[in-house]
Amino acid sequence: MQHGESRILLGLTLVGAVVRYWKIGRPSSVVFDEVHFGGFVSLSRQSRFFMDVHPPLAKLLITLVAWASGFQGGQFDFKDIGREYGPDHVPYIAMRLLPATLGLALIPMSYLTLRALQLRPATALLGALFVxxxxxxxxxxxxxxxxxxxxxxxxxxxxxxxxxxxxxDVARDRAGRVGPFSRRWWAWLTLTGLALGAVVSCKWVGLFTIATVGVFTLVQLWLLLGDLRVPVPLLARHFAARAACLIAVPVVFYVSMFAIHFAILSNSGEGDGFMSSEFQHTLRGHGMEDTFADVMIGSRLSIRHVHTQGGYLHSHPATYPGGSKQQQITLYPHRDDNNIWLVLNSTADGSIPDPETHAPPHPIPDRTTIVLHHPSTHKKLHSHDIRPQVTEVDYQNEVSAYGFEGFEGDANDFWVVEIDQAESEGRVAKKQLETLRTKFRLRHALTGCYLFSHKVKLPDWGFEQQEVTCNKNPSRENALWYIETNTHAMLPPDAKKVNYRRPSFLQKFAELQAVMWQTNQGLTDRHAYDSRPHSWPLLLRGINFWVKDHRQVYLIGNPFVWALSTLAVLSYAGVRGLLILRAQRGYKDFAHSQVVFYDRVATFLFCGWFLHYAPFFLMGRQLFLHHYFPALYFALLLTATAFDLATARLRPRVRLVVVGALVAAAVVAWWALSPLAYAGEWTRAKCDRAKTWGKNWDFSCADFHPSVRPSPSLSLSLSLSPSLSLSCESATDLDCLP
Structure with missing residues (x-):
């Protein structure tokens, strides 16, 4: 940087601080996804486990600020947009300051990056002010x-x-030859790796940043490979250095964030149901005592579904509203006495004897026909040729709890145990029912269907618990069950016992990555304000974050800055295509150093934009305007690069005048839409004028006052003065300002 540019950075930081921090406490209620991320901070302060589709770094940083501010968590429910923070002493302003400060740091960072790309100070100033x-x-x-x-x-x-x-490019060793392995060289490379680890630890979108750096790393190595002056051992050192710093360092950083995440979230919480039983039992409050291994006739046990996050086979004193109108059978994710079943044996004549007559207890081998009795409601697991209430298809039957105290039951209560030997663990578990180790199916003896569950939820009448049916053609994994707890009054205390195997950290890490991926892929439901990637560069619509008290927070970009950035991207593509055509015709454009310089810078920024934008076209999940922001950052830097090229022949003072004009236009556009960013007062007339810039913008002007309300003193003076006939309906905005 040139002498005196530190004052430019200071000025940019001060201006940015005003723009980012202005009335940051407004609105003083929960806004948009603060519902989720504020809630995650609250759970983190209570050390309660939760599941989020994003890696933990950004949440850990906000949690750190909340901890420093004295927030304990639990005293405030973030679940409703619009709920006021004030009465519960939530340090929401301090928590908002963390993202705001990083947003502020983006401004000098953009300036320094443009200068590092060897663009002019006026260009860097323009790019930073656009940001x-x-x-x-x-x-x-x-x-x-x-x-x-x-x-x-x-x-x-x-x-x-x-x-x-x-x-x-410029490093030299003491002998004057190119010597890249200096301390500064290693420092820049290592810092790059740490930053890549940090970005992917905030959101998986950071993988696009890794891809950007990865592409240009390969370009560097490819050029080194083609340089015959570089010996093979030195080439190997280059490969190893980049692999260590740009692969190993980000991986270690990313894994370390989850180690901290697991250490903090050590208690059982609302995210337990997403994880396997083994994972859940590493959390305090979710562990269980050792349980009998051998499952016997007369055992009282809890049965869990293998595939859908392992809910418990459950019944409760509520009936289906239609069909048989018998008692509901569901899958329930939490421990409860209603998850307990007593396993009985059936007899040849169809009667079901008292379990106390089975002494001594005997095991349950494969292909045994059993009856499952529900002690808390005195009913038995039952199925019949009646369609379920939700999944009403011919090949699925209703499963219910049927009977009453003293009733022996009927043949529709008979279920045949079919052990899945491939999934069961151990020689004994493959032959007879064993707690935790045996995976089995339950086939209904009369109809041939299998006890089945899937991720379909019952309506309110089923308490939104998971549906259980009897499926004649089930997928293999959705018909598998296992026994978690097992007690028997007649087994000696020293009988063989088992418990969940405790997974290692890396096993827990791998499982959570898989669950995050599956959950992310499942976010396919439409949202009122979602949008597709083709609309983002044109700023066709935003996101309604918050509406209350005739104020609104609506995410929308600066239309002037946005238009220039999109124009810069299109211009690069057009000019680059033209240069390729000219080169094919024999023109020597790339013999000019200026063309080579701007082509190198612009290509890097364009590739960054493309790699942060194009992958979204491959995604079927919910997408929103804010997913474009990393790509927008590259587009803004590319805009500044285009400006640098376009004004290359202008005198410095003229260039500064052009910068001033462009910044003034950006400030006008920012100011016109600023009430949507700061939840400020706005009139319907101003709102309507602003919407003329974007016909598809769907913020509601009806939510604002017809005009700015006067202060009480002004209203009183107007009413006392008969000579004044101004009203806020007819006066200018200036006349009506309090």
């Missing part, structure tokens, strides 16, 4: 959300990578 006054980035950074940390670490990765690339 400063980008309404979408402002709105997203002022709330308890994860996108501001994500974008900051994306920018930090880019800055460190550019610094490393510069050092790699």
């Amino acid at each position: 400063t006054f980008e309404n979408g980035l402002i709105t997203q950074s002022r709330l308890i959300l994860l996108d501001s940390p994500l974008i900051f670490f994306t920018a930090l990765s880019v800055f460190f990578w550019v610094g490393f690339s510069n050092e790699n």
Whole structure:
């Protein structure tokens, strides 16, 4: 940087602080996804396990601020948008300051990155001010959300990578030859790896940043491979250094964040149901005592489903509203006395003897026909040729609990145990029922269907618990069950006992990654404000975050800045295509150093934009405008690069005038839409004028006052003065300002 640029950075930081921090406590109630991320912070402060589709770093940072502010968690329920923070002393302003500060740091970071790309100070100033006054980035950074940390670490990765690339190009050893393995070289490379680890530890979108750096790492190595002056041992060192710093370091950083995550979330919580039983039993409050291994006739046991996060086979004193109108059978994720079943043997004549007559107890081998009695309601697990209430298809039958105290039951209560030997663990478990180790199916003796569950939830009348049916053609995994707990009054205390095998950290880590992926892929339901990638560069619609008291927070970008960024992307594609055509025709454009320089910088930024944007077209999950923000950052840097090229022949003062004009236009657009970012007062007329810039913008102008309300003193003076006939319906906004 040139002498005096530190004052530019200071000025940018001060302006950015005003723009990012202005009235950050407004609104003073829960906004949009603060419902989720504020709730996760609360659970973290209670050490209660939760499941989120995003890695933990950004949430850990916000939790750290909440801890430093004295927030204990549990005293405030974040579950409702619009709920006021005030009465419960939630340090929401401090929690919002973390993303806001990282959003502020993005401004000088963009300036430093453009300067590191060897662009002019005026160009870097323009790019940084575009970032400063980008309404979408402002709105997203002022709330308890994860996108501001994500974008900051994306920018930090880019800055460190550019610094490393510069050092790699100019480093010299003592003999004057190119010697890249200096301390500065290693520092830039290691910092790049740490930043990549941080960005992917905020959201998996950070993988696109890793891909960007990865592509240009391969380019560097490819050029080294083609340089015959580089000996093979030195080439191997280059490969090893990049593998260590750009692969191993991010992986270690990412895994370390989950180690901290697991250490904090050590108690059982609302996320237990997503995880396997083995995982759950590593959490305090969810462990269980050793239980008898051998399952006997007369055992009291709990039965869990193998596939769908292992809910318990459950019944309760509520009936189906239709069908047989018998007692409901469901899958329930929590421990409960209603999960307990007494296993009985059936007899040839169809009668069901008292379990006390089975002394001594005997095991249950494969193909045994049993009856499952529900002690708390005195009914038995039952099925018949009646369609279920929700999955009403011919090949599925209703499963119910049927009978009453003293009733022996009937043949529709008979179930045949079929042990799955491939899934069962151990020689004994493959031959007879063994707690935890045997995986088995239950076939209904009369109809031939199998006890089955899937991820379909029952309506309110079923308490939104998971549906259980009897399926004549089930998928293998959804018909598998196992026994978790097993007691028997007649087994000696020293009989063989078992418990869950405790998974290692890496096993828990791998399982959570798989659950996060599956859950992420399952987010396919439409949302009122979701959007598809083709609409993002055109800023066709935003997201309604919050509406209350005639104010609104609506995520929308700065239309002027957004338009320039999209134009810059299209211009690069067009100019690059033209240069390729000219090269094919024999023109020597790439013999000019200026063309080579701008092509190198613009190609890097365009690839960053493309790799952070194009993958979203492959996704079927819910997507929103804020998913475009990392790509937008690259587009804004590319806009500044295009400006640098376009004004290359202008005198510095003229260039500064152009910068001033462009920034002024950006500030006007920012100010026009600022009430949507700051939850400020707005009139319907101003709202309607703003919507003319984007015909598809769906924020509601009807939510605002017809005009700005006057202060009580002004209203009183107007009413006392007969000579004044102004009213806020007819007066200008200035006349009606309090």
